[in-house]
Amino acid sequence: MLTKELIDQWLAKQNKRVELGKLKPASLDAFTSYANNWISPRLGELELETIKNGRVKEFAEGLVAAGKAPKTVREILMTLKSILLSHRNEDGEALLDLSKWNLSFITEDVPSIGKQKQPTISRDALNAILKNRSIKVRDRVLIGLGASTGLRIGELLALRIGETGENEEDTVWDRENRVILVRKSVYRGQLQLPKTLAAIRAVDLSTPVQNMLVEFAKGRQPGEFIFSTKIGKPLDPSHVQRFITTKNGVPGAHALRRYRVTWLETQGCPRGLEADWIGHSNGDITARYDKTAEDREFRRKQVERIGTGLVISEIFSGFQAPSQAA
Numbered sequence: 001m002l003t004k005e006l007i008d009q010w011l012a013k014q015n016k017r018v019e020l021g022k023l024k025p026a027s028l029d030a031f032t033s034y035a036n037n038w039i040s041p042r043l044g045e046l047e048l049e050t051i052k053n054g055r056v057k058e059f060a061e062g063l064v065a066a067g068k069a070p071k072t073v074r075e076i077l078m079t080l081k082s083i084l085l086s087h088r089n090e091d092g093e094a095l096l097d098l099s100k101w102n103l104s105f106i107t108e109d110v111p112s113i114g115k116q117k118q119p120t121i122s123r124d125a126l127n128a129i130l131k132n133r134s135i136k137v138r139d140r141v142l143i144g145l146g147a148s149t150g151l152r153i154g155e156l157l158a159l160r161i162g163e164t165g166e167n168e169e170d171t172v173w174d175r176e177n178r179v180i181l182v183r184k185s186v187y188r189g190q191l192q193l194p195k196t197l198a199a200i201r202a203v204d205l206s207t208p209v210q211n212m213l214v215e216f217a218k219g220r221q222p223g224e225f226i227f228s229t230k231i232g233k234p235l236d237p238s239h240v241q242r243f244i245t246t247k248n249g250v251p252g253a254h255a256l257r258r259y260r261v262t263w264l265e266t267q268g269c270p271r272g273l274e275a276d277w278i279g280h281s282n283g284d285i286t287a288r289y290d291k292t293a294e295d296r297e298f299r300r301k302q303v304e305r306i307g308t309g310l311v312i313s314e315i316f317s318g319f320q321a322p323s324q325a326a
Helices: 003-019 025-043 053-065 070-085 123-131 137-149 153-157 207-216 237-248 254-266 271-278 285-289 296-306
Strands: 172-174 179-182 185-187 190-192 201-204
Touching: 003 025, 003 070, 025 053, 025 070, 053 070, 123 137, 123 254, 137 153, 137 207, 137 237, 137 254, 153 185, 153 237, 201 271, 201 296, 254 271, 271 296
Parallel strands: none
Antiparallel strands: 172 179, 179 201, 185 190
16 A cells, blocks of 8 residues: 555544544544655655554655754654554554654654743733723733633633523533633634633632623623624734734733743742643542642632732723724
8 A cells, every 4th residue: 555545544533533522623634634745745655564663764864964853853743653553454463563663763853852932921012901901901901811710712612601501512611609610722723622621611700800800891791702893703812913912012922821831930939720620631640639729718719818929900990982993
C-alpha cells in the first residue's frame, strides 16, 4: 500500500472521531494540514514498508530546511507515526513494526525546542485599560472577565446568560450560584466541546466580578451570548484579537489567562482549587487526593479572599446601557 492511501484512510477516521465528539475540530485541522501539506507530498508515493528511520530522518531534515519550527517538526513526526500505527488488519493487529522507531536518531539534526514565547500583561496595565473610558464598555468587560476568571478565549465567547441552576449543555453564567459553568467553547464560529475534560468546570466569581456581569447583562434574556454580534452570534476570536485585545494593548487573549494564573499563585490559592478554576489536568498524585475544590463553602471564601487584583468597579462607573454589536 502507498503511504498516501493510508493517509486518506486515517484522515477519514479522524473525521469520524470529530463527529463522535472524540476529537476537536481544531485538532483535525492541524492533522489535515500536516498530512496534506507535508507528509503526503513528500512520502505519499512511497510504499509503507519503506518508511524506516533513515527515511523519516531525511523527512525531518527537509522540514527543518523548509523553515518549520522545531516544535512543529515534532508534531508532524508524531502525526506521521499515528498514521503508520493505524495500518492494521481486521483483527486490529499492527501491520507495521514501529518498535524500532527511534525519535532521538530521527531528530538529532532538528534544533531543540527553545523557550516558547508566553506574553502576559501586568496588573497596572490591565487596570489602566479598565479605567479607560475611551474603550468600549463591552471590551473592558471582556478583558476584565478574562483576566479575573482565566477562561480561554473560546470559553469566554461561548458564555451565555444562564437559567437558574446548572445547564449541562452550554457555557453559562449561573447568576444565582455566582459561577460560570464551562461546557462549550467557540471555534471558527461553531460551538464545540472544550479543550479537555478538565476544562468542563465551574469557575467561581468574586463579588466585584459578579456585580460587573449583573450590570452588563441588564435587559438581556437567558440564552443570549454575553459577547455577541448584531445578529446574536458569539464574537469570533480573530475579531477579539484584532479589535479588542491587540488594539488595547493586551498581547493576545491568552495573556489574560496567564495573568489570572499568576495572580492565583501569588495569593496562595490552593493548587487543587487553582487547577479546577483554570481547567488544568493535575497529574500530581498528592494533588489528586486534595478534595478542597469540592467544598462549596471553601471555594466561596477563597474566591472572595483572593479577588482579582483589578479595579473591576471602574468598568461600570458611570455605566450606560452597553452596545453589543461587534
